[in-house]
Amino acid sequence: MTQQIEFPGVIVGVGVPSKETFSALDRATHDWEMRAARGECAWICADCCMGFPDGMPTECPHGHQSCTDIINRDKELAQEQGGSDGS
Ligand SMILES: [Zn+2]
Numbered sequence: 001m002t003q004q005i006e007f008p009g010v011i012v013g014v015g016v017p018s019k020e021t022f023s024a025l026d027r028a029t030h031d032w033e034m035r036a037a038r039g040e041c042a043w044i045c046a047d048c049c050m051g052f053p054d055g056m057p058t059e060c061p062h063g064h065q066s067c068t069d070i071i072n073r074d075k076e077l078a079q080e081q082g083g084s085d086g087s
């Protein structure tokens with residue numbers, strides 16, 4: 001099996017998306033992660049594909065160190081940033 005196109009017509013067909021598209025996507029993802037880290041919205045671990053309706057857990061329920069690392073990093077970031085006001 002040598003399938004090369006994973007997202008037909010999106011990435012391959014359109015060519016390189018603008019930097020603006022990327023940073024907007026990036027920001028949206030980041031915003032969501034920060035809110036989930038503060039327990040303000042649901043979170044889904046990209047690794048385990050497990051949903052957490054109450055936001056990020058304190059550690060991966062499966063005991064994966066890689067997941068826990070991501071959780072800790074995002075929670076720290078979210079704390080540094082506090083709410084989204086200020087700056
Ligand atoms: Zn995980």
Ligand SMILES: [Zn+2]
Nearest residue numbers: 048060064067
């Ligand atoms: Zn995990």
